[in-house]
Amino acid sequence: MDHNALAELLFPDVSKTTDYYENLYPKRDLPEGAKVTRFAPSPTGFVHFGGLYPVLVSERLAHQSGGVFYLRIEDTDSKREVEGAEYDLIKVFENFGINFDESIVREGKYGPYRQSKRREIYRTYAKELVKQGKAYPCFCTEEDMRQLREKQEELKLTPGYYGEFVKCRDLTLEQVKNKLNAGLPYVLRFRSDGNPDNKIKFTDLVKGTIEVTENHIDHVLLKSDGMPTYHLAHAVDDHLMRTTHVIRGEEWLSSLPYHIQLFSALGFKLPKYLHISQLMKKEGEVKKKLSKRDKGAGMSYYISEGYPAESVIEYVMTLLNSNFEDWRRANPTEDTNSFPFSVKKMSPSGSLFDLVKLGDVSKNVVSRMTADDVYNKLSKWAEEFDKEFYDVITRNPDYTKAILQIGRGGSKPRKDLETWKDAKDYMGFFFPEYFEFIDKTEGFNKQDITACLNDFADCYDIDDEQDVWFSKVKEIGEKHGFCPNIKEYKANPDSWKGNVGDVSSFIRVAVTGKLNSPDLCAVMKILGKDESMERINKFKETL
RNA sequence: GGCCCGUUGGUCAAGCGGUUAAGACGGCGGCCUCUCACGCCGCAAACAUGGGUUCGAUUCCCGUACGGGUCACCA
Numbered sequence: 260m261d262h263n264a265l266a267e268l269l270f271p272d273v274s275k276t277t278d279y280y281e282n283l284y285p286k287r288d289l290p291e292g293a294k295v296t297r298f299a300p301s302p303t304g305f306v307h308f309g310g311l312y313p314v315l316v317s318e319r320l321a322h323q324s325g326g327v328f329y330l331r332i333e334d335t336d337s338k339r340e341v342e343g344a345e346y347d348l349i350k351v352f353e354n355f356g357i358n359f360d361e362s363i364v365r366e367g368k369y370g371p372y373r374q375s376k377r378r379e380i381y382r383t384y385a386k387e388l389v390k391q392g393k394a395y396p397c398f399c400t401e402e403d404m405r406q407l408r409e410k411q412e413e414l415k416l417t418p419g420y421y422g423e424f425v426k427c428r429d430l431t432l433e434q435v436k437n438k439l440n441a442g443l444p445y446v447l448r449f450r451s452d453g454n455p456d457n458k459i460k461f462t463d464l465v466k467g468t469i470e471v472t473e474n475h476i477d478h479v480l481l482k483s484d485g486m487p488t489y490h491l492a493h494a495v496d497d498h499l500m501r502t503t504h505v506i507r508g509e510e511w512l513s514s515l516p517y518h519i520q521l522f523s524a525l526g527f528k529l530p531k532y533l534h535i536s537q538l539m540k541k542e543g544e545v546k547k548k549l550s551k552r553d554k555g556a557g558m559s560y561y562i563s564e565g566y567p568a569e570s571v572i573e574y575v576m577t578l579l580n581s582n583f584e585d586w587r588r589a590n591p592t593e594d595t596n597s598f599p600f601s602v603k604k605m606s607p608s609g610s611l612f613d614l615v616k617l618g619d620v621s622k623n624v625v626s627r628m629t630a631d632d633v634y635n636k637l638s639k640w641a642e643e644f645d646k647e648f649y650d651v652i653t654r655n656p657d658y659t660k661a662i663l664q665i666g667r668g669g670s671k672p673r674k675d676l677e678t679w680k681d682a683k684d685y686m687g688f689f690f691p692e693y694f695e696f697i698d699k700t701e702g703f704n705k706q707d708i709t710a711c712l713n714d715f716a717d718c719y720d721i722d723d724e725q726d727v728w729f730s731k732v733k734e735i736g737e738k739h740g741f742c743p744n745i746k747e748y749k750a751n752p753d754s755w756k757g758n759v760g761d762v763s764s765f766i767r768v769a770v771t772g773k774l775n776s777p778d779l780c781a782v783m784k785i786l787g788k789d790e791s792m793e794r795i796n797k798f799k800e801t802l
Numbered sequence: 803g804g805c806c807c808g809u810u811g812g813u814c815a816a817g818c819g820g821u822u823a824a825g826a827c828g829g830c831g832g833c834c835u836c837u838c839a840c841g842c843c844g845c846a847a848a849c850a851u852g853g854g855u856u857c858g859a860u861u862c863c864c865g866u867a868c869g870g871g872u873c874a875c876c877a
Contacts, residue, residue, distance in 0.1 A: 301877050336876055401875090417804060418873065446875050455805090463807095472805065482875040489877050513806060513872040536808080537870070548870080577826085581815055584826060606815075608808050609870065616814065616827045626840090666839070673839045685839095729836070736836095745836080763836035775838035 262392045264432055269396060270386040277387050280380055284369050284499045293326035295503045301333040304341030306351045306558040309538040309549055311575050316535065317506045318357050319600040330362035331496060332373045335486045351558050355568045369500040374492055381487040384495050384525060385447055385480055393524045394480055396445040397427040398438050419476035420448065447481035453520055461515065464533035465605045474516040490517060498527040506533045533602065536609035549612055565640050565679030570621035577620060580604040591627060622674040630663040640679040648683055651690050661785045662686050665777045673777065688771045689786065696801055698774040700765055705802045707756060708765050710739050712795050715766055721788045728780040736762035769798035
């Protein structure tokens with residue numbers, strides 16, 4: 260067989276050589292040890308939460324080493340494509356603070372960054388493989404393949420195009436010519452010289468040394484539409500785009516033997532691989548892969564629910580690097596990106612997604628933010644997802660910020676907000692639109708409540724600091740038969756009508772409408788004396 | 803089914819031949835406290851299983867079970 264003639268016959272359209280591309284995309288000029296990583300999704304229109312895993316690892320590894328992190332759109336399968344999905348994807352990641360150094364909207368020197376635009380490149384390398392006798396056209400139809408599979412199933416053999424089952428491996432040039440002339444569609448197959456009895460050792464950055472069997476199947480390199488399969492595209496792209504570390508899901512581990520073979524056949528240096536376990540969720544008693552339909556599977560869920568992007572990132576970091584939480588405790592104010600991310604700290608097994616833990620992480624993240632920061636993020640969220648609330652909280656930014664400042668900044672900050680959605684419940688009572696008397700002061704008679712409130716209104720001074728404020732409340736309570744000291748009260752509950760806590764609750768319910776609120780003295784300072792007094796008066800009418 | 807990967811409390815996980823087997827979330831109990839939110843203290847809770855190797859195995863090896871992945875002209 261004249262391989263050169265076959266190559267020309269199959270690829271008359273390909274005029275460039277592999278050398279041309281090797282020169283066009285030279286080794287990246289980066290400092291020693293700099294990693295080049297990539298995220299290579301197919302634009303199906305859904306950004307999976309699980310995708311954040313490899314993305315974050317890739318991004319950290321690249322940027323921590325002074326390298327390059329790029330986005331490559333894998334759109335070789337036109338059937339699966341969703342219009343515009345890749346732009347949404349970029350936007351979503353941007354939202355989470357993940358930016359690509361090179362992408363379809365920010366072309367670098369190694370583009371195009373969209374596989375559908377790289378057709379010629381793949382075909383050049385495919386042609387080269389044909390020239391070297393490492394690839395051949397296969398005219399088997401779907402029906403042929405179905406029969407092959409059935410036969411192999413019957414014989415309980417490994418399914419696939421290999422060994423005695425290959426029909427098209429040794430077609431003559433003449434035969435190929437005739438089939439081509441007859442207009443028969445074909446795929447280009449890799450001529451594997453692997454032996455399934457051979458074991459090869461391979462080192463994955465997180466899984467360690469794994470032993471795999473050599474690939475002996477003649478996989479498809481180019482589909483009948485002339486576009487490459489993932490495997491060829493992976494080899495050609497990651498080589499030409501000079502990727503040093505391929506970070507991808509565990510599902511690729513099984514095709515690794517083929518990739519190793521392919522890189523070798525193409526004369527490429529194998530990149531380092533890091534296969535990441537799938538993110539799971541618990542369904543009943545069993546672990547399941549987090550699937551598209553699950554709550555929290557899509558990245559958009561976190562955005563609309565109002566989880567701060569930082570929270571989601573921090574949560575994923577805790578899953579990714581077991582020492583992240585320790586680091587965070589030691590460095591509460593540091594940017595997440597200062598964390599020394601390490602591949603060694605990654606777990607080889609899959610972890611379970613835990614929404615409750617995310618909530619806890621999120622509370623902590625929000626509690627560390629400044630009031631300004633919270634205000635900005637909250638209003639940005641509300642602008643998109645709760646316009647009415649947005650209008651309310653942005654009417655007077657300083658007022659809203661003052662509210663958000665309550666219990667913030669100290670070493671033991673309040674942790675009220677898990678998501679931005681929580682904000683309305685937490686601080687709605689500050690605004691006339693949401694203020695209402697919700698809770699009741701059960702178990703006390705109207706006269707006592709009114710008397711306490713009246714006395715309180717008489718002596719309230721907005722300039723009082725917390726301790727003065729509280730001693731006034733105690734005094735008033737004592738005057739009306741409420742014990743100023745809780746311990747004392749507990750020792751002798753029958754000699755009092757109640758205790759100072761009850762007196763506070765009268766004021767609290769009157770002013771906030773609820774039995775629970777942040778520090779009342781601070782709340783009233785923000786509400787202003789007039790508003791507080793008006794609420795107290797109104798409350799008395801409801802008794 | 804073949805091949806591959808994995809298995810420490812309910813969850814995330816330290817551990818890398820000798821430990822009272824960390825810590826975090828969650829749960830429970832308590833303290834603090836004018837309520838809440840914090841904070842603090844405590845409790846319950848784990849090395850899947852059977853064989854080896856070894857003076858000694860959670861740790862190393864083999865088997866079994868369980869879970870996951872993969873076996874496409876999808877990525």
